[in-house]
Amino acid sequence: MKLTLRDSTEWVETVEAGVNQIVGADPDKIAQAIRDVEERYESIKKRFTPNPFGDGQAARRIVKAIESFAHLAHNLKINIIPARLRILTDKYSHTIM
Numbered sequence: 001m002k003l004t005l006r007d008s009t010e011w012v013e014t015v016e017a018g019v020n021q022i023v024g025a026d027p028d029k030i031a032q033a034i035r036d037v038e039e040r041y042e043s044i045k046k047r048f049t050p051n052p053f054g055d056g057q058a059a060r061r062i063v064k065a066i067e068s069f070a071h072l073a074h075n076l077k078i079n080i081i082p083a084r085l086r087i088l089t090d091k092y093s094h095t096i097m
Contacts, residue, residue, distance in 0.1 A: 001037045001044045005030060013053070019044070 002020040004011075014020030023033045037044060073079075 001041075003030070003033050003037070 002014060004020055004022045005025055007022065007024050009015060009020065009022055011020060015022060021033055021037075023029050
């Protein structure tokens with residue numbers, strides 16, 4: 001469980017998922033929030049599965065999809081890089097083709 005010691009958060013998904021509580025900076029509210037977390041630890045722990053942000057593998061899947069598309073385009077002899085950019089990328093094309 002995350003306690004945000006501010007009056008707002010950019011991570012609204014964590015609040016909506018019930019794994020983050022906006023507490024603010026008041027020491028009494030912070031202490032009470034900590035006691036609440038300690039009392040409800042087991043039920044809170046269950047909320048962390050599944051992770052609301054995914055499995056942490058999005059970048060790996062994106063790279064794999066781009067590489068697959070680049071290989072397919074290369075095999076079909078389809079130009080997927082605009083001419084202006086090709087000048088910059090030709091010397092690196094062996095890394096993905």
